[in-house]
Amino acid sequence: MSIDFKAMDKIAEGKTKIIYRNPENEKTVYMVFKDDITAGDGVKHDVIPGKALIDWKTNRDTFELLNRKGVRTHYISSPEEKVALVRKLDRKINLEVVSRRVAAGSILKWSNTVEGQRYDPVITQFHYKDDPLHDPMLDDTYIDYIIKAKSASEYAVMKRINEQAFGYLEVAFANFDIQLIDIKLEYGIIDGEVYLIDEISGGSFRLWPYAHKNPNLNQDNVLGELNPEARLDKDTYRMGQSTDMVKNKFAEIANITAGFKDID
Ligand SMILES: Nc1ncnc2c1ncn2[C@@H]1O[C@H](COP(=O)(O)OP(=O)(O)OP(=O)(O)O)[C@@H](O)[C@H]1O
Ligand SMILES: [Mg+2]
Structure with missing residues (x-):
């Protein structure tokens, strides 16, 4: 079953992610990736359909590597596509x-x-x-x-x-x-x-x-x-x-970081 974000409290929305309160655990939040891309401190902006899913994969595989290495990160898991569960910031x-x-x-x-x-x-x-x-x-x-x-x-x-x-x-x-x-x-x-x-x-x-x-x-x-x-x-x-080229390059990154799963 997928997470119903429509029924959830939005805590923050930035350029590339939306943060939702997790009603089941106040110590954690959901981070939902967006298709937006910006540069020049927000001056340049585009929407690249599919980018959220690509970035979510890269994010998952890099954070999971860092967690395995014992780096202190907020990342907990990636419960469904485009969604990461993280420890809530104080x-x-x-x-x-x-x-x-x-x-x-x-x-x-x-x-x-x-x-x-x-x-x-x-x-x-x-x-x-x-x-x-x-x-x-x-x-x-x-x-x-x-x-x-x-x-x-x-x-x-x-x-x-x-x-x-x-x-x-x-x-x-x-x-x-x-x-x-x-x-x-x-x-x-x-x-x-x-x-x-x-x-x-x-x-x-x-x-x-x-x-x-x-x-x-x-x-x-x-x-x-x-x-x-x-x-x-x-x-x-x-x-x-x-933007098609950018998306292809980002997809290449996600394909590479997918290989991080095999690194202890
Ligand atoms: N563990 C966390 N708990 C709560 N909020 C978080 C956590 N990690 C990141 N955030 C927040 O998620 C928000 C949205 O992120 P996003 O990167 O889209 O914002 P942004 O527009 O790029 O702004 P910023 O310049 O602050 O990154 C930010 O305000 C960020 O502080
Ligand atoms: Mg940001």
Whole structure:
């Protein structure tokens, strides 16, 4: 029997998901995926029929991998198509936490970084979530200062979980000859602890296939080892490819993450 959302309380509706109260358990909520896709902090918007189902699969298979690895996430299960059951947030943290292995995207515009530069260890930055302000980045030295001087331990925990999640997903995608370039994740407080929340789907990361077998990824710049033209992620949409093409790429991601089930 399917869940009757019409009879349920809608707690929140965002750009890509609707959150419903679970009448059977106040500690959990249902997250229902939508077909909408947005970019440019919500300025560009389309509806791609079938995207919700694709993103739901990617979300399920990535979160289930992270849960198996022992990462602290809100994800519980995916009771039916397009629906995830998650632990209910007590408090949302209004940050996006970005970890990068390879320089791409916005970082190239505001720094002198060259595309393809490799970071080892990965770098992690916090962005204040606010569309009209274009998600401004918080200063690293200030974050380090408040962790040390003000015991603002949440930042250290978010950084740790983000890098842990990045590491597991990077290894998982490598099985399919794909480099995880960067990832953007969100956090909240549940029962007094920091949890990885929200969704992980085609808009959460950059994925570039290897340019050839056995790439040498241990060098300062790995652009020549990778094939950004064949990218699978939301940059296809940002760069103006057709919604059909974007949907095909997102479906490719879901096909790959389906293989995560075989990773312990
Ligand atoms: N575990 C959770 N419990 C309750 N609410 C959650 C949970 N995880 C995510 N949410 C909320 O789901 C809402 C809808 O998500 P969606 O991503 O569609 O919003 P959005 O328009 O992208 O806005 P945002 O910029 O906050 O992500 C967000 O307000 C988010 O905080
Ligand atoms: Mg969102």
